[in-house]
Amino acid sequence: MELLFPVLLLAVMYLLLIRPQQQRVKAQRALVAGIEVGDEIVTLGGLIARVTRLDDDTVTLEAAPGVTMRFRRGAIAGKVGVTPDDPLAGRNQD
Numbered sequence: 001m002e003l004l005f006p007v008l009l010l011a012v013m014y015l016l017l018i019r020p021q022q023q024r025v026k027a028q029r030a031l032v033a034g035i036e037v038g039d040e041i042v043t044l045g046g047l048i049a050r051v052t053r054l055d056d057d058t059v060t061l062e063a064a065p066g067v068t069m070r071f072r073r074g075a076i077a078g079k080v081g082v083t084p085d086d087p088l089a090g091r092n093q094d
Contacts, residue, residue, distance in 0.1 A: 035054065037054060038051060039051045040079065041079055044076075049062055049063040
């Protein structure tokens with residue numbers, strides 16, 4: 001009986017804290033893996049740009065005609081213009 005409370009406490013902590021975080025990480029990885037050239041994305045800093053080139057760990061973005069920047073793939077927060085039920089929507093709240 002004494003072991004029941006700690007086991008229940010660990011189960012509740014897993015369900016409320018650990019599992020949702022794992023799901024967010026999985027969704028972010030799927031978002032980054034699903035980015036393609038031509039997609040319009042938003043970075044964690046709020047920059048909205050179009051993907052022009054993809055490398056293993058970097059992405060080149062065109063923010064304005066002739067203005068390109070390189071970012072790490074992890075800096076991508078979401079896609080612009082995706083539907084809310086899209087699993088690759090990430091954290092973008094458009």
